Amino acid sequence: MASIKDVAAEAGLSVATVSRALNGHPSVSPAARRRVLAAVEALGYRPNAVARSLRTDQTRTLGLVISDVMNPYFTELARSVEEEARALGYSVIIGNADERPELQDHHVTTLLDRRIDGLLLSPTDGGSPRMLDAARAGTPMVFVDRWIPGVDVPVVRSDGQTAVRDLVAHLYRLGHRRLAIIAGPAATTTGRERVDAFRAALRAHGLEVPDAYIGQGDFQADSGRRVTEGFLDLAEPPEVVFAADNLMALGALDALRARGLRVPDDIALAAFDDIPWFVHTDPPVTAIAQPTGALGRAAVRALVDRIEGRPGESVTLPARLVVRRSCGEPAPSPSPVRRSTS
Amino acid sequence: MASIKDVAAEAGLSVATVSRALNGHPSVSPAARRRVLAAVEALGYRPNAVARSLRTDQTRTLGLVISDVMNPYFTELARSVEEEARALGYSVIIGNADERPELQDHHVTTLLDRRIDGLLLSPTDGGSPRMLDAARAGTPMVFVDRWIPGVDVPVVRSDGQTAVRDLVAHLYRLGHRRLAIIAGPAATTTGRERVDAFRAALRAHGLEVPDAYIGQGDFQADSGRRVTEGFLDLAEPPEVVFAADNLMALGALDALRARGLRVPDDIALAAFDDIPWFVHTDPPVTAIAQPTGALGRAAVRALVDRIEGRPGESVTLPARLVVRRSCGEPAPSPSPVRRSTS
DNA sequence: CCTCCTTGTGGAATCGATTACACGGAGGAT
DNA sequence: ATCCTCCGTGTAATCGATTCCACAAGGAGG
Structure with a gap:
């Protein structure tokens, strides 16, 4: 896979100039920029996100640890989280804890090892040591749906x-x-x-x-x-x-x-x-x-706020009752009441 | 966050020895190993996966691009994929294409940028250019559920x-x-x-x-x-x-x-x-x-085989009919027919 | 006693990017 | 003509790991 050095060689420029051209730095001449772009095109170059992350100390990745992927509620949450994150230029890595504390811990650990920029958590239990360490260490973090009392982390919930x-x-x-x-x-x-x-x-x-x-x-x-x-x-x-x-x-x-x-x-x-x-x-x-959708979006915004140095506030949104037939009354409809129970 | 240098300083050893101790390299004295472990413990050190990936050129991460997360079939597939991958020491990043080719392309691109070790795909359409490029470039890849004819990639399907x-x-x-x-x-x-x-x-x-x-x-x-x-x-x-x-x-x-x-x-x-x-x-x-579960597991095994240099074979598993009531015959059950519709 | 091998360790290169700093040349002010 | 600014570019340090190579110490063998 072509690296920035190859691009520099192809364009007859230094890697610094290539990097600047690719990152929209102002002091690059139009001519140099053109040559860089041509070289990139010719080589099919794509920047190595791993190397970039190491240098810049940011991965533009969010971790999301949910309690159970097979639960449609969390699936929908995950989906809206990914959408909003993508809109803000972040990727999401989902960890499924399956309501098991040790799995939750495993995911928190690997996500932290990967140096994700922030963590979205729906804690399975009272909070694992890793999670609490991370919160104390200042890892940007937001609880969604569930939370842990006494931990100073914004909560987005309903x-x-x-x-x-x-x-x-x-x-x-x-x-x-x-x-x-x-x-x-x-x-x-x-x-x-x-x-x-x-x-x-x-x-x-x-x-x-x-x-x-x-x-x-x-x-x-x-x-x-x-x-x-x-x-x-x-x-x-x-x-x-x-x-x-x-x-x-x-x-x-x-x-x-x-x-x-x-x-x-x-x-x-x-x-x-x-x-x-x-x-x-x-x-x-x-x-x-x-x-659910609004919850996921709000959680991502709060987390990204934290990551980018803004406050990042807790949000509480109201849930609402949806009446159907399982309790004995037909869903609200224009038809007259059918039941004539004594 | 503590780095390997900090650990080396704390243990009074060089980073090389620390790295060796942590990776189970044989030529490290028991004494040195003990000191390293003690230092790691004291500092709460965790290796930086980003740096390691850059050096070793492997991320121990699999990409999974599915067509629609909200579809329970794919959710279950994703779950079994993650489980099997975890068992083999890999993480999984899921991309949801939502049946949209351009989104599928976006995910393939970002996953490749992150230098995932292999890609599991359930293509939305006839195959995007990026995907085909990757296949041609030799990125370990496996199709699951759906596939693209004419592309030389193992297929795991039912x-x-x-x-x-x-x-x-x-x-x-x-x-x-x-x-x-x-x-x-x-x-x-x-x-x-x-x-x-x-x-x-x-x-x-x-x-x-x-x-x-x-x-x-x-x-x-x-x-x-x-x-x-x-x-x-x-x-x-x-x-x-x-x-x-x-x-x-x-x-x-x-x-x-x-x-x-x-x-x-x-x-x-x-x-x-x-x-x-x-x-x-x-x-x-x-x-x-x-x-579904078997499909996900087989797909991961095939992909990891490819990644680790083994052949990596296509797998086809049979689906089976599950009769319930929606076609007119009660599901096979010992109880007498209750319904007495006119 | 000298050489050779083994064992444990450290120094330094390396991966692929970003970025501080230095520098040469063009152009304006005096 | 001289000096000072910019502007565009290049050199090299850096991020945090892994790993090749060199080397010192110690034991075995001659």
């Missing part, structure tokens, strides 16, 4: 509190009183927050959440299935199951179907995180939709 | 011919005779192959596919919707719609639902590519499942 309140009001209006939640891991902020918001919203209606109605999941489909089965085995099973993420909702749907229960007639289902597929499930699932 | 034959037999047995297909872009091999396999399978039953029953899609949901609407507007609409990928199947499902048609009673639906969500749609979708 606030589901209002949406959860809307959801609970919706459920209450439909006559549901026994509401259960499949929670995420307590080590994650989103795991805790969603339970808290749920409990607070219920309390506003004078309802309490018994411990038996809080199932411990891990944001994966299997745990949704398992927890739902536990709910159904209760002497007094809940009337509604609210899953704290979309994969657990999927697991719950499986479990309900396996027992031959009809949704929403026998039991209602709702989920945090809206995804395109929820429109096509049987029945379509009522969900709380995060502004 | 053969759907048998599965398509099984599908058509299944449909025929159910009494369907008017079968339509939503094809992928003719520029992609998978786009063409699936149509050819479909046509051949029909011919084996003495059936022809009229041109009107071959709709041109682009592997995106919207095109599935559009093409399906076209089918339904025909004087004699098909009895079955077969979508050449999962997203177009989703679009088709939308279109059918929008017209108030019941699947499979009014019209049957099948898809190429099986994904977890097809179990949960209404109705569950009969699909042709590729061995």
Whole structure:
């Protein structure tokens, strides 16, 4: 592969001039510039990003460590992150932690070894030592979706509190009183927050959440299935199951179907995180939709701000309730109400 | 960030010895090794991968350019690729081409600029100039899922011919005779192959596919919707719609639902590519499942073989039919038929 | 006792870029 | 004519690793 030396030789100039010409430095004569461009063309030269990074101490690369690529929410997030980064002239390297702390650590380490300019993190657990070291060492960093309390890093996330309140009001209006939640891991902020918001919203209606109605999941489909089965085995099973993420909702749907229960007639289902597929499930699932694209873009902007020396602020965007049929009421439509339950 | 020089100073040794100690070179005394390790520990030193890559001319990084991250098939592929690569000591940088040739080119270019050791490609179109140049220049490369005829690069893919034959037999047995297909872009091999396999399978039953029953899609949901609407507007609409990928199947499902048609009673639906969500749609979708994980792993192994100087062979794995309810027959299960539609 | 080989170590070149500094020549001011 | 500025260019240092080569010390063999 041709190097800058080859270009210099071909153009009959020094490497310094070639470099300057290629980087748009002002003090290069038009004639020299032309010769450089011609040589570049002739040799099919492309600058070696590795060498450039070593010298300039910047890679123009962002690292993104997400908890689970197979989760459509994170896929969409990754996509919007890459788009915005590209628009700002950065590349993105994605690391998939698969909800496993040691994998998360592995990715943080290799990304740091590669001297990425900044790190976008959606921490799996309470924060690994590597991550905390990096934060302390001043590596530009932004948390997205989830975060770690007590670490001084901007957080870009979505606030589901209002949406959860809307959801609970919706459920209450439909006559549901026994509401259960499949929670995420307590080590994650989103795991805790969603339970808290749920409990607070219920309390506003004078309802309490018994411990038996809080199932411990891990944001994966299997745990949704398992927890739902536990709910159904209760002497007094809940009337509604609210899953704290979309994969657990999927697991719950499986479990309900396996027992031959009809949704929403026998039991209602709702989920945090809206995804395109929820429109096509049987029945379509009522969900709380995060502004995923906006979240990804805001996170990248905050991170790039940090990298380029600007403040880089935390952002919180509101989530919103999307009503479909899984809780018993048809999605808002002009047609008259069909149901005539006693 | 501490460099090897700092470690050398701290340990009272030369950088050469430090480098040797860290790379397991035999001629380093146990005493020196101990001091190096102690210094590394004390300084929290991590080798700079950028500098190492420049010197050794290898990045231990693979590039993966896929056509669409939001497509669960490719997400799963990316995941298995990353896993296998990690097991072999490589990282993966994913580029999402979004079915857009110019984006694909952009990613190939930046990946090459970063001097990745090898490239895994699922080409969007007939192959961009950059890609062809790279192949000719001897960049280790492997095509996965799709490929470009006439380019001397190993191909790791799945053969759907048998599965398509099984599908058509299944449909025929159910009494369907008017079968339509939503094809992928003719520029992609998978786009063409699936149509050819479909046509051949029909011919084996003495059936022809009229041109009107071959709709041109682009592997995106919207095109599935559009093409399906076209089918339904025909004087004699098909009895079955077969979508050449999962997203177009989703679009088709939308279109059918929008017209108030019941699947499979009014019209049957099948898809190429099986994904977890097809179990949960209404109705569950009969699909042709590729061995995605095995495909990703085989592709990485072939690529790493090439990189490390071994041959690196093409691999073709069989796909298989997964029957669910969307074509009219319940998935094989011991339970009696519950439904009693008039 | 001298030579030769082995072992462990250090000095310095190298990878491919960027960039501080030096320098020669052209042109303007005095 | 002399001096001072710019302008365009080249030389060389630098980034952080790896690795070739040289070399010193010590043991074995003659």
